[in-house]
Amino acid sequence: MNKKYLATQNMLFQFNDFITAHKAELESKPVIWELIQLILTKSIEFNEAIGVQSINYGGYTISKNQKKAMLAICLIQIINLLYNDCLKNNKMDDIENFKSTEGKLLNMSYTNLLKYAMEIAKYCDKHTADWAAIGITEAMYTSLGDAITAMRTYLPLPQEMRKRREEATKTIKKIAKDIDVLQTERLDKLMESFYKNSNPLLYSAYQQSVRRDKPGSSKMALVGSVKDKRTNKPITHAQILIPKAEIEHIIRGEKGGFRIPNLEAGTFPIEFRAVNYKSQTITLVHNFGATDRLDVFLEPQL
Secondary structure, three states: OOHHHHHHHHHHHHHHHHHHHOHHHHHOOHHHHHHHHHHHHHHHHHHHHHHHHOOOOHHHHHHHHHHHHHHHHHHHHHHHHHHHHHHHOOOHHHHHHHOOOHHHHHHOOHHHHHHHHHHHHHHHHHOHHHHHHHOOOHHHHHHHHHHHHHHHHHOOHHHHHHHHHHHHHHHHHHHHHHHHHHHHHHHHHHHHHHHOOOOHHHHHHHHHHOOOOOOOOOOOOEEEEEEEOOOOOEOOOOEEEEHHHOEEEEOOOOOOEEEEOOOOOEEEEEEEEOOOEOOEEEEEEEOOOOOEEEEEEEOEOO
16 A cells, blocks of 8 residues: 555554544534544545555466466477477478477467467367377367466456556545545544543543554654663663553663653553662653653662
8 A cells, every 4th residue: 555545544543443442422422423433434445445455466476377387388289299290291381380398488478478379279270180190189279278268368357456456546545535634624623622621531532543643753752761860870771661551661772761652642650670770660641742751860779
């Protein structure tokens, strides 16, 4: 998928989690719930289009190569017999048409190989009376015909695939724009009106659920350092534990600094530990979109 819409897709996953967690409250506001249902319907269409655009057609290429190989095998059996017949009966005008190897056939383009195989099949049709003398059997001819049919059926598929992907890309672009308008121009205003003052925690959770972080974004939720309280020197290998967010971070740098991304809005007890130091716990109130800084000084153990 185009990375341009990855942020929208991630936002929709977050938004669905928010809806699930606060469904009862949101359903109690019909004007909000109706708009949410519309966005959720759009999100289903959006993800379906992404599914079409993201289909791995590697299997198609493998299968097409297998069909090409089968056609080459069926073809080389017959043209070798035709070549030998030309030599035996001094048919020098035709012999050049039957000079080939399986390797050369496989190096031909799909279209050219199919065209050549159809020409050989046509030649065989005109000389059915000579099959026994040449060594061609009914089974050989039938196998060649089946291989030709399989290849003819398969070749148009790439155009169909490209068409489906192009249509899916247009659909993704349109739905992403629709969702953006519904959310930013309508739902944002309703959520602010109903919950910003009356239920700030729910409103903050909503704001976080509809944020669109760009791929590769390096914005941090929490930054800071851990140092020795007496010497003011950095403490390496200190641990930072945030159980509520299931985060366990170990400082690796020599300067004792740390950076923690993706912390949800809320209140978090944060424990700082280091070997030969007394642990320290600090309670952080983190707001949506904010980058907090904590410079911690641990006291050595006696």
